[in-house]
Amino acid sequence: MSQAFLGLGSNLGDKEAYLREAVGTFTDLQGVSGLYETDPIGGVEQDCYLNIVIELSTERKARELLEHAQDLEKKANRLRDIRWGPRTLDVDILWVENEEVTEPDLIVPHPRMKERAFVMVPLGELAPEFLIEWEDPGDGEVRRVKDW
Numbered sequence: 001m002s003q004a005f006l007g008l009g010s011n012l013g014d015k016e017a018y019l020r021e022a023v024g025t026f027t028d029l030q031g032v033s034g035l036y037e038t039d040p041i042g043g044v045e046q047d048c049y050l051n052i053v054i055e056l057s058t059e060r061k062a063r064e065l066l067e068h069a070q071d072l073e074k075k076a077n078r079l080r081d082i083r084w085g086p087r088t089l090d091v092d093i094l095w096v097e098n099e100e101v102t103e104p105d106l107i108v109p110h111p112r113m114k115e116r117a118f119v120m121v122p123l124g125e126l127a128p129e130f131l132i133e134w135e136d137p138g139d140g141e142v143r144r145v146k147d148w
Contacts, residue, residue, distance in 0.1 A: 002097040003030075004056040004065060005127065007110075007119045009090045010076075011040065011049040018089045019052055022072045023148075031055040032148040033122035039140040041116075046086040052148060053094070053122040062096045062108045069093065094119065095130075117142045 010018040016035070023032060033053045040046045058065070069091035076089035094110045101108040113119045114134055121142045124131040 001057045001059060002099070004058050004060075004062075004096040005094040005123060006054050006056070006065065006069065007051065007090075007092040007094050007113070007123070008054065009038075009049045009051040009118070010088055011047045012086050012088045015050040018076050019050060022076070022089060022091065023052070023054060025068070025072060026054065026056060028056045028058040028060070029054060030057045031126050033125040034147050035145045036118060036122055037143045037145050038118040040086075041139055044086070049118065050145070051118045051122060051142075053119065053126060055126045062093055062099050062101045062106060065093050065096065066106050092119075094123065115139065 008019055008022055010016075019035075023029065031054065036051045038049045038051055040049060056065075060068070072091055073089050092110055092113075093106065093108055094113050096108050099108055110119070113123070115137050117136050117139055120131065120134055120136075
């Protein structure tokens with residue numbers, strides 16, 4: 001079994017319902033961060049996001065996790081029309097124990113996770129060791145809404 005962390009976000013429709021439905025599909029779930037509201041980044045005008053990080057104890061490799069993530073996004077009718085645009089569901093593979101992947105469609109550990117407070121703050125709830133030597137990039141306010 002390997003430890004893995006995934007970041008999930010939503011800013012369209014019933015955001016919390018999309019997140020809850022996605023989390024419910026992980027039979028290897030070990031933990032869920034609090035629910036955070038964050039301002040969008042990337043320049044496209046859109047609603048705030050709800051973000052969480054989940055922890056898994058899994059036999060799945062990063063590629064299998066990506067396939068599951070893409071299936072979840074498809075079921076949530078995610079559209080990829082605008083880069084950094086609004087989305088019903090976004091699932092990112094952040095880190096998988098003992099795996100480094102550099103492929104066109106998958107990089108693990110996630111190459112920009114330390115640049116995003118909306119990832120690092122909830123990740124730090126589950127695994128404080130990721131916050132060692134991390135500096136908040138100041139990319140927007142991260143507001144804890146509630147416990148999961």
